[in-house]
Amino acid sequence: MTKSDRELEVPASAATEILPDQPEVSNSNLGRREFLGLAAAGLGAAALGLEACKSPQSISANDWVNVGVIGVGSRAQHMMQMLLRVPGVRITALCDVHPPRLDEGRKVTRQATPGYSDYRRMLEDKNVDAVMVSTPVGLHAEHVIASLEAGRAVYGEKSMGRTLADCNNIRAAARRTGKLLQIGLQYHYAPWYTKALEQIRKGNIGQVTQINSYWHRNNNWRRPVPKGASAELEHLLNWRLYKEHSGGLFAELGSHQISFANMIYGAMPESVMASGGIDFWKDGREIEDNVHAIMRYPQGQTLAASFITTNRLEGAQERIYGTGGSIELTHTDATYFAEPWFPGSALPPEIQMQHKIVTGPTYSAEQPYHGSGKMPIKGSASDADLACVAAWVDCIRTRKRPVANEDIGWSQGVTVAMCNRAMKTGVKLTLNDFLNCSNPEEV
């Protein structure tokens, strides 16, 4: 086992470790300026002590957090269940325009939790300290901004907003109000992701030049609707398929991987080319069933991203390729792959020495690497969603700045919006042009 291999073995209790500090970021002019917030963001903040989540009896009355939920769909119900595993959290209000969702939410709380159809009334409820916004993406801006302005700490589901204007407005509201805003980018809280990022920043896979990310599914992305439902109700329940409120596959599937690539490269892409179409699920939907983008980063690095709904061989994974090794990240684990040395390779000298020089059958650079040096990056014995909401509650109590704060969320949301704009126009779109466009409120 090489030194670098050993270093990848981290304790399973990684969730309790302190996250690494953010290194210097890219030297792109615009990317750097826009990314300074990201660089200063709370990556140095303590990760939550999930394994220390114990009895709530030790929590003082003032530290109980009462959460109201705007938008009680399937994602919200799952995240409510996670919240209720965090000591000292109550769900005290539910809000949804579709009444059956309120009953579904009460099945999660197992209580007669008060329900609202108008979020403004819910925000008048003094029994709500903090708000989880899990409405359709196109409504995030309205609900997140109203909640911040009502003085509440907010957890806003990803993508931050549907358009550039949405993201700008949400970030401005967070800064203006000074209220806590965390975006639902839970993989920033997954221990195996943070350990992988730490290894990348230590240089253990050399210089990262390419990231390939996939979120491949094989389903129609629809939700069941009641028998005889009106077209209006069908649109409401299947909002992800219709342009009015959806950010499409880039937003719903791509947000996490795109945000993580921004984190690895320490910048936003300086240009995007994208394409997609409704090519298989021709069932009346308005949103593409497959989307693809190539994003170029300021230091000559690339993210090639693909999100499809007709094949699941690749599943959800991202592969980070460095000159000295690779890391594969999935929703449950991370794996390191050593990069074998051969004459003329880009392998950094220090990694060559760590790997030693070995002999064996002729190595063909064009074949996938299947040799020794594949190792799991430990720390996967946690649920990323639970870690994420527990960190939010911790930030509410301690007034710490979240890891997935308004700047991280803004860079993610704007990159997704940029992908959608590039796909819509079919031309290569630069970040400069996008940020200065005359129609930021359009997709």
Next chain:
Amino acid sequence: MNPVSTTVRLHRHLAMGTEFLLYLEPAEMSETDERTLVQAVFAEVDRVESIFSRFRPASEISRLNRMAAQGPVVTDPEVFQMLSVARSLWQLTGGAFDVAMGRLSRAWGFAQKSPHMPDKEELVSARAASGMAQVVLDPEWRTVSFNTPGVELDLGAFAKGYAVDCALHLLTAQGVPGLINAGNSSLAASGEPFESGWPIEVCSPQLPSVPAQTLSRVLLHTNSMGSSGIMEQKLEQGGQTFSHLFDPRTLGAEPGEQVRTAQVLQASVLAPTAALADALSTALFVLGPVEGAAVLVSFPAMAALWVLAEEGQIRSIEHNWPTSCA
């Protein structure tokens, strides 16, 4: 189980270590609606598995197993309710149903699907960390704690039955007749596709000397059936047969005495929900027909059928069991 109808469609999904079969009679559904419903049903099964699987490190049960010996751990209402129901069933069955037997199951290798005889030292420590008596539930704070390190919750078939119930709820909500069959041991039906229900056969296990035979044929409509049997997993050693189902009341004294020998081959239960049917079938297998009938006094809505091997012959004993249909 072989519903014969040209209108019934079968969908399959691997989950919880077995295969979930969904039989649908979607006469009035569009192809898109049927596809969407099937996706939702199996997604619900996956959701339940992601919470209750003891094999997934990120599941809530795994988190409790890791942490609850260190002190009370807050869990969510769904998990707490499942554990509370499990505790009630443990009490009502005189300890014959016990979801805290994971450590013992692992010592015997049944949990890892590689049965082996544990050594004495391993057995002693496994027994000390097994049993619901070691689990403390505090409803006021919704916390779970273990009295001793090493306890492992394993909801097993109870969680599988619960997954069937949750998935079936989606069919019921849509008013679509259907039947869910999880590994042939958990079945639940919604609606009455053949005017009277879904025909289910209870068969005896295949033995070397006696071929499998149909013992009963019942109709499921809005109820559930669960079966537990020695044939699922067993260890044969030294002329003895050991089942993967333990008697939680004794936890065993010595290898050879501590797990049930193969007299009762199978127990099937009809119950209002698949979770209850599965929990009770496990308990009734352990209890046998005499003690089992006494426990069933607390469960008037349930029926049971035991399959026994005696002197090489198969026979069945029924309790409230419906008359076999044609």
